[in-house]
Amino acid sequence: MLDWSLLRSFLAVVDAGSLSVAAERLGSTQPTVGRHIRELEQALGFPLFRRQPRGLEPTPAALPLIDDARRMGDAAEALARKVAGQDERLTGPVRITASRMVALHLLPPVIAALRHDQPDIAIEIDATDVTQNLLRRDADIALRMVDPTQNQLVRRKITDIPLGIYAARSYIARRGAPAKLDDLLHHDVIGFDRQEDLIRGFAAMGHTVTRDWFPLRSDDHPLLWELLRAGAGIGFAQVPIADRDPEVLRLLPEVALPKMPLWLVMHEDLRHNRRIRHVADHLASGLLGRLG
Amino acid sequence: MLDWSLLRSFLAVVDAGSLSVAAERLGSTQPTVGRHIRELEQALGFPLFRRQPRGLEPTPAALPLIDDARRMGDAAEALARKVAGQDERLTGPVRITASRMVALHLLPPVIAALRHDQPDIAIEIDATDVTQNLLRRDADIALRMVDPTQNQLVRRKITDIPLGIYAARSYIARRGAPAKLDDLLHHDVIGFDRQEDLIRGFAAMGHTVTRDWFPLRSDDHPLLWELLRAGAGIGFAQVPIADRDPEVLRLLPEVALPKMPLWLVMHEDLRHNRRIRHVADHLASGLLGRLG
DNA sequence: GGTGTCCTATACGAATATGCATAGATACTA
DNA sequence: TAGTATCTATGCATATTCGTATAGGACACC
Numbered sequence: 001m002l003d004w005s006l007l008r009s010f011l012a013v014v015d016a017g018s019l020s021v022a023a024e025r026l027g028s029t030q031p032t033v034g035r036h037i038r039e040l041e042q043a044l045g046f047p048l049f050r051r052q053p054r055g056l057e058p059t060p061a062a063l064p065l066i067d068d069a070r071r072m073g074d075a076a077e078a079l080a081r082k083v084a085g086q087d088e089r090l091t092g093p094v095r096i097t098a099s100r101m102v103a104l105h106l107l108p109p110v111i112a113a114l115r116h117d118q119p120d121i122a123i124e125i126d127a128t129d130v131t132q133n134l135l136r137r138d139a140d141i142a143l144r145m146v147d148p149t150q151n152q153l154v155r156r157k158i159t160d161i162p163l164g165i166y167a168a169r170s171y172i173a174r175r176g177a178p179a180k181l182d183d184l185l186h187h188d189v190i191g192f193d194r195q196e197d198l199i200r201g202f203a204a205m206g207h208t209v210t211r212d213w214f215p216l217r218s219d220d221h222p223l224l225w226e227l228l229r230a231g232a233g234i235g236f237a238q239v240p241i242a243d244r245d246p247e248v249l250r251l252l253p254e255v256a257l258p259k260m261p262l263w264l265v266m267h268e269d270l271r272h273n274r275r276i277r278h279v280a281d282h283l284a285s286g287l288l289g290r291l292g
Numbered sequence: 293m294l295d296w297s298l299l300r301s302f303l304a305v306v307d308a309g310s311l312s313v314a315a316e317r318l319g320s321t322q323p324t325v326g327r328h329i330r331e332l333e334q335a336l337g338f339p340l341f342r343r344q345p346r347g348l349e350p351t352p353a354a355l356p357l358i359d360d361a362r363r364m365g366d367a368a369e370a371l372a373r374k375v376a377g378q379d380e381r382l383t384g385p386v387r388i389t390a391s392r393m394v395a396l397h398l399l400p401p402v403i404a405a406l407r408h409d410q411p412d413i414a415i416e417i418d419a420t421d422v423t424q425n426l427l428r429r430d431a432d433i434a435l436r437m438v439d440p441t442q443n444q445l446v447r448r449k450i451t452d453i454p455l456g457i458y459a460a461r462s463y464i465a466r467r468g469a470p471a472k473l474d475d476l477l478h479h480d481v482i483g484f485d486r487q488e489d490l491i492r493g494f495a496a497m498g499h500t501v502t503r504d505w506f507p508l509r510s511d512d513h514p515l516l517w518e519l520l521r522a523g524a525g526i527g528f529a530q531v532p533i534a535d536r537d538p539e540v541l542r543l544l545p546e547v548a549l550p551k552m553p554l555w556l557v558m559h560e561d562l563r564h565n566r567r568i569r570h571v572a573d574h575l576a577s578g579l580l581g582r583l584g
Numbered sequence: 585g586g587t588g589t590c591c592t593a594t595a596c597g598a599a600t601a602t603g604c605a606t607a608g609a610t611a612c613t614a
Numbered sequence: 615t616a617g618t619a620t621c622t623a624t625g626c627a628t629a630t631t632c633g634t635a636t637a638g639g640a641c642a643c644c
Contacts, residue, residue, distance in 0.1 A: 001372075004296035004297050004299065005297045007368065018621065029602075029604085030622075031604085031624080032602060032603075035601080035602090046378070052621090054611075056622090065371050068367045068368070068370045069371060071366075072367040072371075074363075075361070075367065076360070078363075079364075080293075083357065310591065311592065312590080321632075322591090322593095324631080324633075327631085343592070344640095345591065345639075346591070346641080347591070348591095348592090
């Protein structure tokens with residue numbers, strides 16, 4: 001008969017790769033997790049990990065056990081989600097994940113209004129451009145630009161956000177405004193570095209664009225935007241965001257650019273949770289109000 | 293983040309129906325399990341059980357959580373089986389379950405020889421006529437008279453044990469021996485009470501037999517055998533067992549009776565475990581030697 | 585109606601696990 | 615080659631959990 005807490009530590013160490021990181025994720029400490037692993041190894045009679053300078057690596061004997069431990073973990077997460085879904089109170093935390101651009105430029109007023117309406121609902125915002133795992137409940141609600149494919153997730157399309165070509169007034173004063181799309185070749189265009197979704201979007205709209213188009217490249221969207229506002233070049237931005245900024249002007253509005261869908265995603269187990277549902281409804285209507 | 297040990301206690305209480313029984317199965321104590329349940333209820337924010345005089349009954353809110361907890365339990369058991377299957381030492385316990393008749397009259401010399409050969413292998417024998425669950429590892433090896441249908445179980449047929457009609461010498465001296473099958477109607481025949489498999493066996497061999505045939509009935513096989521030996525009546529017994537006993541004589545050997553298959557069953561995860569494999573091989577050959 | 589048996593809840597001392605602080609060891613870097 | 619940033623292992627005081635013993639309540643049986 002094995003202690004399930006030890007198996008939980010085992011799985012955490014497998015996933016984390018080290019005692020320290022596993023302890024942090026578990027809300028425990030490194031000595032405790034280390035003792036758990038040692039205790040489990042004593043109970044099983046063989047070592048589970050090779051202690052290495054960079055962390056712990058599972059031994060071959062431990063590999064077949066990982067599947068079962070993960071099934072335990074998945075079931076525990078499913079249980080936790082069902083518990084959260086049963087919570088009918090309009091009190092407690094709701095965790096939202098959104099891209100940094102959405103979080104910085106769209107969410108604040110919507111969240112402020114929500115805080116005013118429901119002061120008992122605490123809001124946690126995870127502003128990151130990497131997709132979080134809603135199945136593991138990294139967040140309750142996700143605002144995403146890509147259509148989620150995982151089943152068990154329910155999605156609601158808020159709107160399609162149009163993109164536009166913008167430049168700061170200072171840049172236009174210095175370099176002038178392009179009269180047609182091809183003129184951009186003679187301008188400093190700010191664009192993405194490794195993320196190629198915008199380039200693919202251009203291709204879909206009939207414009208052939210390569211990475212060399214952009215003499216100023218970064219994948220940090222807020223940084224790109226500030227570069228644009230500072231007059232570093234011509235760039236692309238979401239129309240509802242950029243049009244609010246008096247520093248920048250829209251260029252070539254007749255050019256058709258791809259639109260970015262904005263999805264609101266949550267786990268189906270949480271759909272009927274009153275608190276999370278309320279936040280989701282507020283986000284959807286609030287964002288649509290600002291984007292519409 | 294929930295403590296997995298609490299979930300284990302939750303599942304145990306669901307299955308046991310009471311804190312006391314759950315604690316016994318967990319190898320813990322009733323106060324500890326009770327505290328676990330209370331702690332879990334506090335963490336979840338709603339009650340999981342209704343405390344009743346006869347035990348604890350899950351609340352409606354707890355019902356959907358049972359599935360996930362059971363999935364955790366199944367995964368934990370699978371993990372434990374894999375661990376046991378990896379144990380290559382010829383040291384440690386092996387748990388055998390067998391019918392009481394087999395355990396009493398066939399196993400002892402076989403086990404004695406095994407103990408002599410491998411003194412480091414400890415043998416636990418569960419002599420019971422109810423089928424144990426090998427998936428939950430109630431036993432490592434089962435000796436059964438019925439063909440197991442659960443998949444994940446591997447089975448080996450040791451032999452078909454022939455049945456014969458027997459009576460004690462004292463009974464024959466008093467009542468005489470029957471000359472043909474129909475004479476049994478005028479004898480005291482010892483037979484089964486509620487277990488009808490023998491009756492169905494007779495029917496399959498062309499003999500019409502009803503429960504009223506047996507004026508002396510019980511479902512306790514060892515007791516039936518001792519009644520037979522004491523001269524209480526004519527009965528049926530496994531030929532290899534009964535022929536060893538000088539107190540009894542075989543009657544009507546020409547009558548065809550159903551044969552009882554003897555299966556050796558174990559979980560496939562344990563098939564490659566050296567220790568259990570060794571015991572299984574010894575049991576199979578030893579039993580075949582005595583039954584051959 | 586008494587009695588025995590099952591159950592859960594609680595008190596308290598003891599065993600146990602935890603967290604902090606720190607030491608030791610290894611790889612990467614300048 | 616020294617410095618730095620990881621990581622794991624250990625000592626120790628403390629906080630937590632656990633088990634024993636016991637009380638109290640409901641039910642079945644005689």
